[in-house]
Amino acid sequence: MIKIFALTFSEIGIGKLEIFVIGIVSLLFPILFIIASRNLDAKGVFDWMMEKPNDWIGKK
16 A cells, blocks of 8 residues: 655645745746757857957956
8 A cells, every 4th residue: 555645835834925936947947047058058158259369267
């Protein structure tokens, strides 16, 4: 026999605002992660470095 153990959100202490914030973050994080991953590829970083070689940290 399998017994399932679960707590409700109110027992954990999570209110409606926290559930809303968790939901928004859960939706936004993967989207923003994909956007950031595309912008941080090696070719993109190299192209950015070649645009402004005098702005490199080690150049000043």
